[in-house]
Amino acid sequence: MADDTVRGEAAAGVQTESRNGGADGENQSLSKRQRKKLLKQQKWEEERELRKERRKEKKQQRREQRQNQTEEEGGEAQSFRKRPRREVTPSSVRLVMDCSFDDLMLLKDVRKLHKQIQRCYAENRRALHPVQFYLTSIGGQLKQSMDEKDKGWVNWKDIHIKTEHYKDVVEKEELVYLTSDSPNVLEELDQKKAYVIGGLVDHNHHKGITFERAKELGIEHAQLPLSSFVKMNSRKVLAVNHVFEIILAFLEKGSWRDAFFTVLPRRKGAVAVTQGGEYTLKEDEENSDSDSDRDTPEQTA
Ligand SMILES: C[S@@+](CC[C@H](N)C(=O)[O-])C[C@H]1O[C@@H](n2cnc3c(N)ncnc32)[C@H](O)[C@@H]1O
DSSP states (O other): OHHHHHHHHHHHHHHHHHHTGGGGGGOHHHHHHHHHHHHHHHHHHHTHHHHHHHHHHHHHHHHHHHHHHHHHHHHHHHHHHHSOOOOOOOOOOEEEEEOTTGGGSOHHHHHHHHHHHHHHHHHHHTOSSOOEEEEESOOHHHHHHHHHHOGGGGGOOSEEEOSSOGGGTSOGGGEEEEOTTOSOBOOSOOTTOEEEEEOOOOTTTTTTHHHHHHHHHTOEEEBOSHHHHEEOSSOSOOOHHHHHHHHHHHHHHSOHHHHHHHHSOGGGOOEEEOSSOEEEOOOOGGGOTTOTTTSOOOOOO
């Protein structure tokens, strides 16, 4: 840029000199300055090739630098790929999503349930100990939403999708309905049991409905041991995917406290109950309620 300016001035100087050719003797000092400019321009022209060479060298250096960097990163990526995958051991625990409440929900809540189910499916696929996942009573608005919004569901792997009711899929004695209204508290997970989660987004409009259904059918029921490990600001009714993820986390960590604190969103205001005192749930972006597409909404009224 600066060089160009110099060149421009020099050229202008030449023009002035020829225009004023006859009057050279009148202004000696001006001619001297113009000569200086001319010399400068000549020098610039002479060094053109040199500058070209230097630019080429720099370009080559940059190219080599980039190549070295790519090779280094490539090496790292390769060693990352070579790292052994976590050993996945499927659990024999069955988790059944009871989707028989379809006609009790508005379409917008069915859509939320659909997203929660998608989340459960994805979490199970990447779990260390994936459960045997069942969707039962599939039909109505939920099926319509699946067909419209996520046609890929027909290719889902490691999942049993049934139109039948869960009582026609699993032996009655093996069923345990998970419901926050049960007086029984779940302590362990029995590998031979099938735990049922109510596929419902109802903002607690149908309070106690799953507890009633379990009693009607005469099947076992239990609530998660939330109150033994966490104090909650709000009620103990969790969203479908949180219950699902807590079970997956418990299978991995072997501790309810760890499972709750890995999964529960901060918004629930959970505080761990410890012998020495209490500590609050740490911020966890992954499980935050901020993204309603991925998450879900607590179900408190
Ligand atoms: C949004 S809740 C549905 C609430 C509904 N009013 C009911 O009566 O179950 C979704 C499901 O998650 C499960 N769930 C939620 N909180 C739970 C808890 N604290 N313990 C056990 N299961 C729970 C239940 O299966 C429940 O049906």
